[in-house]
Amino acid sequence: MKLVVLGLSLSSSWGNGHATTFRALLKSFAARGHEILFLERDVPWYANNRDLPNPAWCELAFYSDLEDLKRFTAAVAGADAVLVGSYVPEGVAVGRWAQETAHSVIGGVVAFYDIDTPVTLAKLERGDYEYLAPEVIPGYDVYFSFTGGPTLDRLMERYGSPAARALYCSVDAEAYAPLPVPKRWDLSYLGTYSIDRQPTLDRLLLEPARRAPELRFVVAGPQYPDDIVWPVNVERLHHVPPADHPAFYAASRFTLNVTREDMIRAGYSPSVRLFEAAACATPIISDIWDGIDTLLEPGREIILAETADEVLGVLRRPAGEGEIGEQARRRILAAHTAAHRAETLETELVAAMERGRSLVERAG
Structure with a gap:
């Protein structure tokens, strides 16, 4: 599978929890044989604090603004799946562009990964559409949510998500293990x-x-x-x-x-x-x-x-x-390791592809 991710940050863990989440998930996803391109907005606070500028398991590229993002139109259109993350700068416009570009190809899947679901929903309730707007949600074939439980039903019933699925954060089991150090x-x-x-x-x-x-x-x-x-x-x-x-x-x-x-x-x-x-x-x-x-x-x-x-x-x-x-x-x-989450991500993206093919076949 060719996957393009538009996320808040992969290169810098400074001041955010997104980078470590993406690193664990995508490293394990790549280990399953998939090809990944991560597109990150080039902003000074992350540029000055990059602790993973060149990941070995995916391609990382930067864009300066929405116009510059269009350099990657061919990559997005040619991907099997596109994953847009929460808190991406100008995320509503980025999401619309990703949906229009990926859906221009039969079978293209676009998903949203919300690492901040409760915060997102609270923002939507008060009309704050910083990175997601209600009208964009139905255009995401899968809404991967940091939050499980009743919130998944709310995303589908109130906001029209075709498929809301829990995709909790996880841990890279190879990187996180007990160490024999003195207690400080x-x-x-x-x-x-x-x-x-x-x-x-x-x-x-x-x-x-x-x-x-x-x-x-x-x-x-x-x-x-x-x-x-x-x-x-x-x-x-x-x-x-x-x-x-x-x-x-x-x-x-x-x-x-x-x-x-x-x-x-x-x-x-x-x-x-x-x-x-x-x-x-x-x-x-x-x-x-x-x-x-x-x-x-x-x-x-x-x-x-x-x-x-x-x-x-x-x-x-x-x-x-x-x-x-x-x-x-x-x-x-x-x-709850990254390997478990990568398997879930793969399963749900494939299921979304199959749903899309079924719709095309029925329409044809």
Whole structure:
């Protein structure tokens, strides 16, 4: 299969979770024998922070604007499938162009991969069409969603998607594994600043840090405001590149998973960090949302917490957290690796091609 992807970024993991998601998925998709071209908008904040400028498993090319994107018309028209990602700059226009170009060839399939589904739907509700508009959704043959559960029915029934399918984030099992490094922190958090995640981070990490000066904490990620007052026992790392994620998790007794408000409301919206930390066998303390128990079993494979007292109770109890981390690793490797997601992507794209051929045959 020839696949063209128009995504937010593949080259840079700085300030976004899209790059690591695309890297894991597309590397495994290429391993299944497929040919991939990734088209990325050339923007300065990613250009200045590229940590994968030349992937070995796909072709990566950059375009400066919509007019420059048309240089790739032949590649898009000649592809078996085109995948447009969420948060692509001028995504509505990019999506329309991809649909018109790919659908000009019989059998061409165009799909949307929403790594931000709850945020996307909240934006649509308030008329914010930054990268997706309601009238564009029916033109995508498949809507791959970061969120599963009832949201899939909503996408089909309310927004007219021909086929909405869950395609959760995943983990590259070859890149993420336990490492024998000394423990530096009792609790870690890895994530870009988000205003709606900050209250939970404050409640489940900063407040425990303030109340337990003998314990060690770390918050890693960019874009945190300068006016945040960090407790003295909270270390700040402004960026941890993906290659260093396994060592970061290995140095953590526990790591914290914090979910955005829109994703909590929608449920069934796991973060890529959840899969990565579990693959490294690092025990996870998480906030609570519908569907989390379908991924990891609370109390056995993950710890759920709502208060600082609950977090401190976990951090201060006798050692034994290793078994939770190992159980989570086994669960993730059995069902949530990039290889699993690549198989799903292939299956659904082929099914969309077959639906398109059937429509053409019936019309002819």
